Amino acid sequence: MTRTVYVNGEYLPETEAKVSIFDRGFLMADGVYEVTTVLDGKLIDFDGHAKRLARSLNELEMKHPVTEEELLAIHRKLVEVNEVEEGLVYLQVTRGAADRDFAYPKDAEPTLVLFTQKKQAVNSPAAKTGISVISLPDIRWGRRDIKTVQLLYPSMGKMAAKAQGADDAWLVEDGFVTEGTSNNAYIVKDGVIITRNLGNEILHGITRAAVLRFAAEAQIKIEERPFTIEEAKAADEAFVTSATTFVLPVTKIDGEAVGTGQVGPIAARLREIYLEESRKTAV
The missing domain is CATH 3.30.470.10 (Aminotransferase class 4, branched-chain amino acid transferase, N-terminal domain)
Known part of the structure; x- marks a missing residue:
């Protein structure tokens, strides 16, 4: 049709x-x-x-x-x-x-x-297995908070990840992760969610805002600050959020397993909460 x-x-x-x-x-x-x-x-x-x-x-x-x-x-x-x-x-x-x-x-x-x-995303297989990401230099323009159609470098990053057998890329600037090619990035350490604070360096994700609100309501501690790839590799969990993938676990970074290499409990629970709560307020 x-x-x-x-x-x-x-x-x-x-x-x-x-x-x-x-x-x-x-x-x-x-x-x-x-x-x-x-x-x-x-x-x-x-x-x-x-x-x-x-x-x-x-x-x-x-x-x-x-x-x-x-x-x-x-x-x-x-x-x-x-x-x-x-x-x-x-x-x-x-x-x-x-x-x-x-x-x-x-x-x-x-x-x-x-x-x-x-597009089917609720029952995505990646939600159960997690995705793998590679790290790349972030060479985009400085106003990433404006959601422009300038998406060539994110596309290049996605293709570079696929060429290495990964699913996506996390972009790194001045030693710290900014975000994924089309999503916001998070790690979890000792039960604390860590994600970069808002600024011109990252997109102010709508799903990000909702997920952090739901996490706070669930009494999960949140730290909004930059983190490094090394810190991410040593984390207990990692995940990304976006409008089309919701909360998606990351189980491998630059070929190294994150935590147990399996989907972590916090990412899995946040995905459930996000889908449940978002459906209640959908228009």
């Missing part, structure tokens, strides 16, 4: 969707995006994604194409017409089409594109 997608106010078959070759998202990577998870046909953490989108747009001095209420309606319609029970809604806003120039155009109207993708 051909998907229905959204492009600048229109719902179209994906085969008929078009964006200008002069769009700055295509020419300059001048755009931002969000990915919202769909479970049981409902949206998870939509409010958080909408607020982060607004922040990204504001940081780049980009126009808001629609209101938050309109955005929710678009998400819901796409989920309904494409019959998505489990998967995601991808959203992208660019500065719009204009003659190529490094300076921001004054009169361009933003381009807004959304599409759905069916």
Whole structure:
């Protein structure tokens, strides 16, 4: 079945969707995006994604194409017409089409594109076995807190990991882990969750915020600070979080087992709590 997608106010078959070759998202990577998870046909953490989108747009001095209420309606319609029970809604806003120039155009109207993708993540085998990661230098630009479409280096990192027989990469800057290629990174030592504190160096993960809130409610101690790869290898557990993988255990780093090399109890429990609580507030 051909998907229905959204492009600048229109719902179209994906085969008929078009964006200008002069769009700055295509020419300059001048755009931002969000990915919202769909479970049981409902949206998870939509409010958080909408607020982060607004922040990204504001940081780049980009126009808001629609209101938050309109955005929710678009998400819901796409989920309904494409019959998505489990998967995601991808959203992208660019500065719009204009003659190529490094300076921001004054009169361009933003381009807004959304599409759905069916994807099973709740019963992912990796949740039971854990994933392996390698470490790579973090050479991305300095404003990783803005969720831009500049994703070439994360893609390169993912491919470098696959070339070494691993699943993903953790990026390292000035000796400390920043984050994964498309997720926030954590370790657990002596029952304490350790994850990098928020700043321009990492994405302010919506799933990260929810998981840390649930961990605090479960009386699990949390330390928000940088950690090294060596510290991670010596940890009892490790895991990552993202909208599309929830809480995913990491059982191997640079070929070395983390803890017992098996999925740890804290990561497993946080995944259960996140899925249970998120479903309660889904829209």
